[in-house]
Amino acid sequence: xxxxxxxxxxxxxxxxxxxxxxxxxxxxxxxxxxxxxxxxxxxxxxxxxxxxxxxxxxxxxxxxxxxxxxxxxxxxxxxxxxxxxxxxxxxxxxxxxxxxxxxxxxxxxxxxxxxxxxxxxxxxxxxxxxxxxxxxxxxxxxxxxxxxxxxxxxxxxxxxxxxxxxxxxxxxxxxxxxxxxxxxxxxxxxxxxxxxxxxxxxxxxxxxxxxxxxxxxxxxxxxxxxxxxxxxxxxxxxxxxxxxxxxxxxxxxxxxxxxxxxxxxxxxxxxxxxxxxxxxxxxxxxxxxxxxxxxxxxxxxxxxxxxxxxxxxxxxxxxxxxxxxxxxxxxxxxxxxxxxxxxxxxxxxxxxxxxxxxxxxxxxxxxxxxxxxxxxxxxxxxxxxxxxxxxxxxxxxxxxxxxxxxxxxxxxxxxxxxxxxxxxxxxxxxxxxxxxxxxxxxxxxxxxxxxxxxxxxxxxxxxxxxxxxxxxxxxxxxxxxxxxxxxxxxxxxx
Amino acid sequence: xxxxxxxxxxxxxxxxxxxxxxxxxxxxxxxxxxxxxxxxxxxxxxxxxxxxxxxxxxxxxxxxxxxxxxxxxxxxxxxxxxxxxxxxxxxxxxxxxxxxxxxxxxxxxxxxxxxxxxxxxxxxxxxxxxxxxxxxxxxxxxxxxxxxxxxxxxxxxxxxxxxxxxxxxxxxxxxxxxxxxxxxxxxxxxxxxxxxxxxxxxxxxxxxxxxx
Numbered sequence: 001x002x003x004x005x006x007x008x009x010x011x012x013x014x015x016x017x018x019x020x021x022x023x024x025x026x027x028x029x030x031x032x033x034x035x036x037x038x039x040x041x042x043x044x045x046x047x048x049x050x051x052x053x054x055x056x057x058x059x060x061x062x063x064x065x066x067x068x069x070x071x072x073x074x075x076x077x078x079x080x081x082x083x084x085x086x087x088x089x090x091x092x093x094x095x096x097x098x099x100x101x102x103x104x105x106x107x108x109x110x111x112x113x114x115x116x117x118x119x120x121x122x123x124x125x126x127x128x129x130x131x132x133x134x135x136x137x138x139x140x141x142x143x144x145x146x147x148x149x150x151x152x153x154x155x156x157x158x159x160x161x162x163x164x165x166x167x168x169x170x171x172x173x174x175x176x177x178x179x180x181x182x183x184x185x186x187x188x189x190x191x192x193x194x195x196x197x198x199x200x201x202x203x204x205x206x207x208x209x210x211x212x213x214x215x216x217x218x219x220x221x222x223x224x225x226x227x228x229x230x231x232x233x234x235x236x237x238x239x240x241x242x243x244x245x246x247x248x249x250x251x252x253x254x255x256x257x258x259x260x261x262x263x264x265x266x267x268x269x270x271x272x273x274x275x276x277x278x279x280x281x282x283x284x285x286x287x288x289x290x291x292x293x294x295x296x297x298x299x300x301x302x303x304x305x306x307x308x309x310x311x312x313x314x315x316x317x318x319x320x321x322x323x324x325x326x327x328x329x330x331x332x333x334x335x336x337x338x339x340x341x342x343x344x345x346x347x348x349x350x351x352x353x354x355x356x357x358x359x360x361x362x363x364x365x366x367x368x369x370x371x372x373x374x375x376x377x378x379x380x381x382x383x384x385x386x387x388x389x390x391x392x393x394x395x396x397x398x399x400x401x402x403x404x405x406x407x408x409x410x411x412x413x414x415x416x417x418x419x420x421x422x423x424x425x426x427x428x429x430x431x432x433x434x435x436x437x438x439x440x441x442x443x444x445x446x447x448x449x450x451x452x453x454x455x456x457x458x459x460x461x462x463x464x465x466x467x468x469x470x471x472x473x474x475x476x477x478x479x480x481x482x483x484x485x486x487x488x489x490x491x492x493x494x
Numbered sequence: 495x496x497x498x499x500x501x502x503x504x505x506x507x508x509x510x511x512x513x514x515x516x517x518x519x520x521x522x523x524x525x526x527x528x529x530x531x532x533x534x535x536x537x538x539x540x541x542x543x544x545x546x547x548x549x550x551x552x553x554x555x556x557x558x559x560x561x562x563x564x565x566x567x568x569x570x571x572x573x574x575x576x577x578x579x580x581x582x583x584x585x586x587x588x589x590x591x592x593x594x595x596x597x598x599x600x601x602x603x604x605x606x607x608x609x610x611x612x613x614x615x616x617x618x619x620x621x622x623x624x625x626x627x628x629x630x631x632x633x634x635x636x637x638x639x640x641x642x643x644x645x646x647x648x649x650x651x652x653x654x655x656x657x658x659x660x661x662x663x664x665x666x667x668x669x670x671x672x673x674x675x676x677x678x679x680x681x682x683x684x685x686x687x688x689x690x691x692x693x694x695x696x697x698x699x700x701x702x703x704x705x706x
Contacts, residue, residue: 012689043696043703050645050703051664053638056548060562063547067539067569071532074573139530164529 004030008037015044137164138215140178140194148172164194170204183209187283205234207284210247221269223258225250231261232284239270243279520585527576535576539569542586545666546593552661553597555650564600568593590666594658594676601654641702648698656691663688 148171190204198216221240229247243266252258266279526534670681
């Protein structure tokens with residue numbers, strides 16, 4: 001017969017039902033005679049009952065909001081890293097180098113045409129690349145369109161994510177945003193499909209500004225792998241044509257080794273028929289012309305506009321009204337001060353249009369020069385964003401923000417700056433929320449406490465300095481900001 | 495004071511169906527989050543944040559500030575490391591593992607003050623406790639409330655080693671094998687620790703648990 005101590009050691013195993021049949025019977029015989037063990041079993045069972053009813057502690061106040069802000073920080077760090085790639089590329093693009101490149105390309109193209117030679121194939125054999133990429137799945141959304149775009153057979157809006165494996169048919173000119181910086185412009189009639197980590201172009205023409213997202217484009221005839229560059233892919237009549245304007249692109253015809261194209265080089269592939277072609281960005285210039293303000297389109301023979309062929313279009317590529325597009329989930333940074341007067345630019349404040357702080361007397365955070373306000377501002381049904389002189393977007397307009405206003409005043413319609421009241425009043429009122437009206441003398445222009453308190457949705461970050469000699473910074477484009485200062489994007493003209 | 499009646503949310507072991515359903519939802523959210531859907535990750539956090547925070551809070555003996563910091567840290571680590579989550583285990587297990595590791599590191603670095611674990615706000619004032627709406631009388635609820643407080647206090651007095659095992663097993667329903675893996679031990683040693691923890695708790699709580 002075992003002692004009480006020996007049997008008691010089996011008590012918890014008995015309760016958990018892990019004793020062998022023999023041990024269990026022995027323990028139960030012990031229980032018949034042992035009051036201590038019976039009491040202990042009763043108490044352990046009671047303890048288990050109580051433990052099961054213990055309430056889970058409540059999450060700390062605003063835990064999820066704080067977490068969201070912290071995730072924004074992580075995203076921003078990733079974003080800054082991603083941004084650094086195009087900056088490095090753009091660093092080569094000094095004004096002095098950009099413009100002379102165009103006539104050089106034209107001359108080179110003319111030379112190729114005149115000589116009529118096939119461009120030597122396979123100067124640098126490369127991997128075909130198909131399916132070999134390990135990049136993450138593409139994040140693609142429809143950023144802008146002239147209309148008539150369908151995704152998976154249904155009508156698409158300019159806020160829509162393009163899910164994997166769904167066919168996007170661009171009835172008219174459209175822009176896809178991919179990842180944080182890459183943009184793809186589609187000509188009317190183009191058909192693309194997001195396939196994991198690459199884009200499949202089955203028909204039509206796309207203009208790609210690849211910015212380090214590792215975007216690969218595959219067509220029925222070829223695999224196109226760029227490395228931070230601008231290029232064009234055209235698929236028509238069983239033939240794929242690739243033209244490179246900046247950087248380098250690897251083009252691998254299906255079933256064979258590829259070649260590496262440099263800026264100014266092009267390749268057209270139809271089965272085993274591979275030929276060189278001149279790389280003129282004419283098609284893109286045509287595509288882009290209509291985005292220009294009235295009268296801004298170059299006449300035939302006139303010098304190309306500046307920058308000549310950059311795909312870095314200005315903010316109108318993203319309709320301001322698209323405040324609810326999924327990209328709002330990403331952090332946005334507002335760089336105070338316009339380029340290139342960055343070092344001395346005036347600070348700006350972001351006024352959340354919705355969410356905590358909106359119209360509830362919570363002040364607005366202020367970004368000093370060299371800092372960015374980064375906010376995960378909530379999606380909303382379209383909160384117009386207003387850009388004012390002295391403030392410039394980076395990474396798109398701050399979604400969900402009603403305004404970005406310069407600290408210290410607002411430029412009055414007639415010139416000069418209206419400053420906050422001496423008693424520390426901030427121009428603006430809750431009535432502006434979501435309305436987009438925001439100027440002195442306009443409805444809703446009132447007084448409220450000068451913004452100082454921090455909004456937990458928005459954090460302050462150090463910003464990298466804008467690259468020198470690149471007027472307009474990352475959002476510079478073929479025309480200045482005047483077209484979207486009003487905060488309402490005008491659809492491009494015919 | 496009449497205790498507030500709120501939505502029941504306890505440490506009761508979820509049913510198999512609940513677990514399977516939750517796992518399916520988690521799997522879908524993880525997939526989306528891995529594709530860069532930040533909202534999906536936040537949904538995952540929303541689903542599990544309270545349990546993860548509760549785990550950390552229990553293991554840290556009720557140090558709310560420290561627990562909140564650690565919980566934030568856990569979710570940031572999960573966000574950064576999501577690509578490395580191979581889905582060989584459930585997402586909740588993976589996050590709990592991160593939480594346990596971080597908490598153990600934290601416990602090794604600093605001796606924590608002993609604090610009450612539940613029902614005190616940061617100022618140390620007693621707050622209203624969640625009482626499941628089970629139809630019990632106020633007297634019964636008050637009695638159970640007192641018992642719960644006693645259990646928590648007793649739990650607080652356990653050594654770190656025993657408390658960790660008890661919290662992971664009894665409050666977070668992890669298997670002995672999972673706990674052993676997290677704590678760098680073996681399942682049998684975990685069983686022994688758990689028995690010791692229960693024995694100590696029963697000894698401390700005899701005046702409460704002994705009454706029939």
